Amino acid sequence: MTQSPHPSSTTTNPAWSGVLTALVTPFWSGEIDWDSLRKLVRTQLDGGVQGLVVGGTTAESPTLTADEKRKLFEFVKSEVASAVPLVMGTGSNSTAETVQATRAAKEWGAAAALVVVPYYNKPPQRGLVAHFRAVAQASDLPVILYNVPSRTITALSLESIVELSRVSGIVAIKEASGDLKFGEQIAKQTQLLLSSGDDGTALALAGVGGRGVISVISHLIPREFAELFKLAVGGDAATAQRRFDEKYSGLNSHLYCEANPIPVKYALWKMGIIRSPELRLPLMELDPTHRNLMDQHLRTGGLL
Numbered sequence: 001m002t003q004s005p006h007p008s009s010t011t012t013n014p015a016w017s018g019v020l021t022a023l024v025t026p027f028w029s030g031e032i033d034w035d036s037l038r039k040l041v042r043t044q045l046d047g048g049v050q051g052l053v054v055g056g057t058t059a060e061s062p063t064l065t066a067d068e069k070r071k072l073f074e075f076v077k078s079e080v081a082s083a084v085p086l087v088m089g090t091g092s093n094s095t096a097e098t099v100q101a102t103r104a105a106k107e108w109g110a111a112a113a114l115v116v117v118p119y120y121n122k123p124p125q126r127g128l129v130a131h132f133r134a135v136a137q138a139s140d141l142p143v144i145l146y147n148v149p150s151r152t153i154t155a156l157s158l159e160s161i162v163e164l165s166r167v168s169g170i171v172a173i174k175e176a177s178g179d180l181k182f183g184e185q186i187a188k189q190t191q192l193l194l195s196s197g198d199d200g201t202a203l204a205l206a207g208v209g210g211r212g213v214i215s216v217i218s219h220l221i222p223r224e225f226a227e228l229f230k231l232a233v234g235g236d237a238a239t240a241q242r243r244f245d246e247k248y249s250g251l252n253s254h255l256y257c258e259a260n261p262i263p264v265k266y267a268l269w270k271m272g273i274i275r276s277p278e279l280r281l282p283l284m285e286l287d288p289t290h291r292n293l294m295d296q297h298l299r300t301g302g303l304l
Contacts, residue, residue, distance in 0.1 A: 036276070128154070
């Protein structure tokens with residue numbers, strides 16, 4: 001049975017509004033590189049982002065152990081010291097595992113759980129609704145739906161999102177399809193905070209009701225992206241989008257020349273923020289054929 005929207009599902013709640021960076025997990029010789037992670041977190045805080053996502057798919061969560069996820073969250077929490085809220089990625093294609101991970105995130109002190117649409121097993125819409133409802137009802141940790149059909153194949157329909165918006169505890173949605181009309185309908189038909197999962201259209205989405213973005217490019221331009229997003233939310237999304245496209249559209253596009261987070265890790269390494277572009281198999285470092293163009297885009301953006 002659905003319930004009224006969660007009291008915190010407003011567009012002003014700071015825990016899941018504004019620019020949140022979906023943190024990568026730096027590695028060195030197969031292990032988490034804590035020194036690089038500390039430097040990365042400090043760069044984000046200095047850049048003025050409004051929050052951080054720990055243990056999401058950009059963090060290579062499928063290759064992190066449960067213990068590593070706990071240590072990651074505890075480390076970032078200690079570095080942040082309550083300066084910004086932390087959202088924990090807890091989603092999987094198992095409802096039971098997602099419930100367990102969400103309960104753990106609550107115990108660790110997360111502000112919200114980012115829960116991706118179950119991937120690979122292709123549940124029907126009624127299964128997606130039941131999945132997210134079960135997660136929300138299992139813990140009082142606020143839940144952010146994560147709709148990313150390019151990764152999960154199955155996508156939440158507008159009807160399912162509207163239904164889930166009435167479930168207590170579901171407060172926001174990370175909408176990563178890049179479909180502005182779809183995002184606008186979510187904003188019009190629900191009280192969920194609409195957050196973009198597509199940097200290229202995030203500023204335009206802010207013009208039709210978006211109030212957050214869970215970002216990859218903010219790893220590289222945290223201050224600039226936060227300022228542009230503030231401009232967009234403030235009513236001048238067209239100017240913000242134009243400025244972003246003029247300076248960063250090439251860089252943003254090239255961040256997806258191979259699967260995320262392969263390119264952004266290379267860029268962070270080139271910028272001297274992390275000491276290695278290392279990933280865990282089956283992901284590999286950026287193919288050499290893409291590196292010169294990435295370097296060019298970084299120089300164009302004034303990042304090298």
